[in-house]
Amino acid sequence: MKRYSVLLLTLFAAALPLCAQGEWAAGTRLRGELSIDYALDGRGTPFLTMSPDGRWLAVEEAAELGETGPTVIWDLSSLERTLTLPAVHEFSPDGAWVVYQDEDVAVVHSLPGGGLVGRFPGTLADAAFSADSGYLLTYNDGELGLYAITNRPGEGATEFRALGDGRVYELPSGRQVGEIAADSWPERVLSHVRGRILISGDDETVSLYDLPTQRRLAVWRAGWGEFVGPRGEYVLLGSYQMIDEMTDELAYELRRVEDGRAIWGTSTITYEEANVRIDPEARWAVVTNLFNPDEEGLDGLETWVYDLATHEVVGQEAISAPRLTPDGNFLIDAVAPQGTPLYALPDLDFIDFMRGAEGWFTPDGATLLTFELGRVLVWEPATGVG
Numbered sequence: 036m037k038r039y040s041v042l043l044l045t046l047f048a049a050a051l052p053l054c055a056q057g058e059w060a061a062g063t064r065l066r067g068e069l070s071i072d073y074a075l076d077g078r079g080t081p082f083l084t085m086s087p088d089g090r091w092l093a094v095e096e097a098a099e100l101g102e103t104g105p106t107v108i109w110d111l112s113s114l115e116r117t118l119t120l121p122a123v124h125e126f127s128p129d130g131a132w133v134v135y136q137d138e139d140v141a142v143v144h145s146l147p148g149g150g151l152v153g154r155f156p157g158t159l160a161d162a163a164f165s166a167d168s169g170y171l172l173t174y175n176d177g178e179l180g181l182y183a184i185t186n187r188p189g190e191g192a193t194e195f196r197a198l199g200d201g202r203v204y205e206l207p208s209g210r211q212v213g214e215i216a217a218d219s220w221p222e223r224v225l226s227h228v229r230g231r232i233l234i235s236g237d238d239e240t241v242s243l244y245d246l247p248t249q250r251r252l253a254v255w256r257a258g259w260g261e262f263v264g265p266r267g268e269y270v271l272l273g274s275y276q277m278i279d280e281m282t283d284e285l286a287y288e289l290r291r292v293e294d295g296r297a298i299w300g301t302s303t304i305t306y307e308e309a310n311v312r313i314d315p316e317a318r319w320a321v322v323t324n325l326f327n328p329d330e331e332g333l334d335g336l337e338t339w340v341y342d343l344a345t346h347e348v349v350g351q352e353a354i355s356a357p358r359l360t361p362d363g364n365f366l367i368d369a370v371a372p373q374g375t376p377l378y379a380l381p382d383l384d385f386i387d388f389m390r391g392a393e394g395w396f397t398p399d400g401a402t403l404l405t406f407e408l409g410r411v412l413v414w415e416p417a418t419g420v421g
Contacts, residue, residue, distance in 0.1 A: 058401070062416075062417040065390075066402075069413065074095040074104050084123050093123035121135060122136065124163060128166060128167075132144070143171060153182070181206070197244075212247065215234070257273060259273050289343070312366075321339075321359065337352070354366070375389045
């Protein structure tokens with residue numbers, strides 16, 4: 036089952052509708068609870084997938100040791116248990132379809148009814164659906180498998196994808212238009228948005244390619260990168276170096292894709308799981324890192340917010356695992372003790388405190404999910420809007 040991670044390595048999405056800035060400012064209200072014995076990964080994080088429109092939540096159920104449980108799909112608008120499937124790989128952008136991998140076959144069901152749409156040969160691509168939700172993409176013996184999953188697929192704008200071994204295809208025609216040469220292709224693709232792609236090189240470089248033409252537009256000295264912003268206007272680059280067995284160094288910089296100009300960068304970060312979040316509009320950067328050991332010699336985590344226009348620190352708080360709303364105006368600490376606090380950005384003013392841990396905002400920013408033993412808590416803005 037695909038799940039959300041600290042650094043999203045593969046991204047393919049049109050701009051998502053964003054939660055209005057004022058909605059979470061008034062605090063939160065518990066809208067309901069979902070009863071489920073959910074499975075956890077090795078770090079205690081639930082296995083979950085959410086639809087881009089924020090309506091559907093898929094949660095893997097717990098199973099016997101060594102086995103994989105079924106996946107339950109909930110309708111977050113009604114808080115009803117809608118469908119149970121063996122697994123979930125991805126929801127379509129419009130929320131009409133859900134797909135999972137069954138050995139060498141991709142299985143698509145419709146939502147909300149759960150009817151079987153079809154079984155399609157091949158291995159699912161990372162972004163399995165076309166942007167208009169009309170087509171499913173798979174790998175088929177090294178070739179693109181492109182299947183219309185409706186009788187009248189959408190007439191979306193031309194889309195370009197680099198799949199599998201770097202061959203570039205045009206959608207919805209399925210025509211191969213070129214190839215980007217890259218060794219170990221699946222490991223090298225770092226981020227993919229709106230016809231452009233970032234590929235990391237073995238020589239500690241990140242290259243930006245235009246998919247329709249396969250032209251390399253830029254190359255930067257870095258170990259990895261990801262697009263920032265709903266249209267990929269910026270690229271966040273990171274570098275990693277192991278100093279010794281106890282010390283790792285990371286450095287980040289933010290560049291504008293249009294001209295490659297660096298607009299912000301971090302000093303060296305000595306924490307291997309430090310993370311950097313950039314507001315979608317590139318107004319501020321949220322950086323989490325170790326701070327000085329306390330009197331007992333224990334390290335802690337703290338989060339700083341930098342104004343990207345002035346490079347000044349405008350917020351600072353003991354937050355270990357920040358997760359932002361899609362509009363970049365609020366964040367939660369997903370692993371705070373005893374519950375989940377909500378803060379306003381950029382100054383990190385405290386707003387509210389919710390029960391449950393491992394919090395996640397839905398992709399539309401209108402709902403917040405937290406987890407207690409045997410249940411998922413569903414929160415909405417106290418204004419009731421969302």
